[in-house]
Amino acid sequence: MDERSAEFNTRLEKLQAIKDSGIEPYPNDFKPSATTAFIIENFDGLDAAALEDKKDNLSIAGRIMAKRDFGKASFIHIQDRSGRLQAYVKKDVVGEETFALFKKADVGDIVGISGTLFRTRTDELTIEAATYAPLAKGLSPLPEKWHGLTDVEARYRQRYVDLMVNPGVKEVFAKRSEIVRFIRDFLSSREYVEVETPMLQQIPGGAAAKPFKTYHNALGMELYMRIAPELYLKRLIIAGLERVFEINRNFRNEGISTQHNPEFTMLEFYQAYATFDDLMDLTEEMISSLVQNICGATTITYQGTELDFAPPWRRVSVKDAITEHSNADIAIFTDKAEAQKFAASIGLELSDKFSHDKVIIEIFESVAEPKFIQPTFITHYPLEVSPLARKNDGDPSVVDRFELMVAGREIANAFSELNDPVDQRERFMAQIAEREAGDDEAHHMDEEYLRALEYGMPPTAGEGIGIDRLVMLLTDSASIRDVILFPQLRSS
RNA sequence: GGGCCGCUAGCUCAGUUGGAAGAGCAGCUGACUCUUAAUCAGCGGGUCGCAGGUUCGAUCCCUGCGCGGCCCA
Numbered sequence: 005m006d007e008r009s010a011e012f013n014t015r016l017e018k019l020q021a022i023k024d025s026g027i028e029p030y031p032n033d034f035k036p037s038a039t040t041a042f043i044i045e046n047f048d049g050l051d052a053a054a055l056e057d058k059k060d061n062l063s064i065a066g067r068i069m070a071k072r073d074f075g076k077a078s079f080i081h082i083q084d085r086s087g088r089l090q091a092y093v094k095k096d097v098v099g100e101e102t103f104a105l106f107k108k109a110d111v112g113d114i115v116g117i118s119g120t121l122f123r124t125r126t127d128e129l130t131i132e133a134a135t136y137a138p139l140a141k142g143l144s145p146l147p148e149k150w151h152g153l154t155d156v157e158a159r160y161r162q163r164y165v166d167l168m169v170n171p172g173v174k175e176v177f178a179k180r181s182e183i184v185r186f187i188r189d190f191l192s193s194r195e196y197v198e199v200e201t202p203m204l205q206q207i208p209g210g211a212a213a214k215p216f217k218t219y220h221n222a223l224g225m226e227l228y229m230r231i232a233p234e235l236y237l238k239r240l241i242i243a244g245l246e247r248v249f250e251i252n253r254n255f256r257n258e259g260i261s262t263q264h265n266p267e268f269t270m271l272e273f274y275q276a277y278a279t280f281d282d283l284m285d286l287t288e289e290m291i292s293s294l295v296q297n298i299c300g301a302t303t304i305t306y307q308g309t310e311l312d313f314a315p316p317w318r319r320v321s322v323k324d325a326i327t328e329h330s331n332a333d334i335a336i337f338t339d340k341a342e343a344q345k346f347a348a349s350i351g352l353e354l355s356d357k358f359s360h361d362k363v364i365i366e367i368f369e370s371v372a373e374p375k376f377i378q379p380t381f382i383t384h385y386p387l388e389v390s391p392l393a394r395k396n397d398g399d400p401s402v403v404d405r406f407e408l409m410v411a412g413r414e415i416a417n418a419f420s421e422l423n424d425p426v427d428q429r430e431r432f433m434a435q436i437a438e439r440e441a442g443d444d445e446a447h448h449m450d451e452e453y454l455r456a457l458e459y460g461m462p463p464t465a466g467e468g469i470g471i472d473r474l475v476m477l478l479t480d481s482a483s484i485r486d487v488i489l490f491p492q493l494r495s496s
Numbered sequence: 497g498g499g500c501c502g503c504u505a506g507c508u509c510a511g512u513u514g515g516a517a518g519a520g521c522a523g524c525u526g527a528c529u530c531u532u533a534a535u536c537a538g539c540g541g542g543u544c545g546c547a548g549g550u551u552c553g554a555u556c557c558c559u560g561c562g563c564g565g566c567c568c569a
Contacts, residue, residue, distance in 0.1 A: 010524085070531095090532075126531080147506080147522090148506085150507095483565095
């Protein structure tokens with residue numbers, strides 16, 4: 005064992021002293037009868053006389069977060085999953101032996117208390133200990149009581165300490181849980197079936213991204229961590245499930261930033277006989293009711309900016325978004341050289357190998373995307389950057405696709421699905437050409453998916469929503485690491 | 497990958513134009529049976545991120561590296 009602090013060793017000695025006195029320091033038979041929040045909810049309305057009359061015997065368990073000792077008595081704050089309650093441990097009441105045992109308790113220990121409620125002179129609802137039991141010694145001391153743990157690196161590496169001492173953190177993750185539950189309920193109530201599809205895939209499909217590679221020993225085969233569940237969910241549409249969704253992790257072998265963690269949570273859902281227009285309506289309804297439900301209003305503040313989720317949201321094409329936010333000539337949409345010239349004029353350094361459509365998208369992301377602060381659907385993406393989406397009937401150079409932008413960020417991506425297997429094969433071939441031209445994020449040929457598609461997929465629309473980014477918005481978090489319990493970090 | 501910033505006691509932070517370290521909380525000892533940043537008296541605690549360099553002397557200056565943060569790609 006490495007060298008420990010003096011305080012660690014002192015606590016270890018206290019633990020040994022408890023053992024030496026014949027008391028089990030890690031018992032597992034203590035059952036709290038109530039949470040601290042339950043007690044406050046049910047008894048905080050009663051005055052001292054009413055509490056005295058009732059004398060309900062209650063027991064609580066949790067971590068000591070504060071300790072104020074007197075010679076023969078002590079006030080401690082006990083924190084459990086629901087909150088905190090003050091306890092009063094008095095030598096006269098618990099007896100000499102138990103009080104000596106209590107003297108070995110430190111801030112950070114897990115303890116159990118049973119007793120009755122009373123009010124202190126300052127009117128704080130407090131449990132007077134009739135019994136006290138150590139349940140688990142905290143050998144490592146907790147951070148400082150005024151400032152808590154503020155070192156960002158320590159907060160991420162030791163999230164359990166962050167959660168213990170920084171109350172706002174628990175609220176973020178409680179909200180995250182509520183958000184996911186709301187979405188499950190919302191889709192389930194619309195007859196969507198929740199499914200789970202492979203995380204380990206032979207061909208990483210469904211998105212333009214670099215995958216993690218792994219290896220299956222028994223099969224003697226390379227596998228990839230999925231970058232998206234899309235192609236499996238669409239197999240289920242082909243199968244006739246008609247409405248499916250999955251909330252699960254995707255893995256992308258790319259940079260880490262305030263917006264990116266290598267593993268992140270994605271909601272994907274697919275609905276047969278729907279179009280991307282239908283999904284815009286559904287998305288407005290789902291997210292606006294989610295925001296209303298979680299935040300109590302459809303207007304929220306994100307990093308100082310007010311965001312209004314009340315529907316309807318603006319819908320604007322990629323083309324219009326670019327011309328609205330730049331002085332680009334419409335010739336860039338029909339002439340690749342014009343597009344390249346314009347891209348260069350705004351400082352974009354793009355490979356000559358980029359397709360015309362990719363140049364357009366780069367221009368869009370540079371000049372327009374950050375400008376869409378209020379919820380906005382950006383529609384009609386160029387064909388080549390959307391190899392799984394259905395061509396627009398009126399303009400086959402674009403697809404029936406939208407992305408939802410909020411606070412200048414992509415929150416959702418959806419389209420009417422390409423269900424023509426002949427067209428799909430051609431799109432895959434175009435992607436292979438892109439890959440050969442040096443784009444290592446281009447889609448792979450997937451014969452197994454084509455084989456499924458050849459059985460016939462009903463007209464369908466599908467959507468993906470980045471759960472982490474959504475949670476960031478609703479919890480006013482600046483970094484994705486603030487909404488992921490254990491974000492990826494370099495080894496320390 | 498690039499730029500800027502940070503890394504000092506368990507935690508939160510000072511500090512040194514280069515003479516080799518400080519506070520508060522936490523801890524320890526004592527007093528104290530209504531405190532809530534409890535109080536009072538006393539005490540202990542450091543690889544100043546790591547490795548080189550410059551220097552009589554480096555936590556401080558220089559170089560490299562590590563980890564983290566923010567911004568850019």
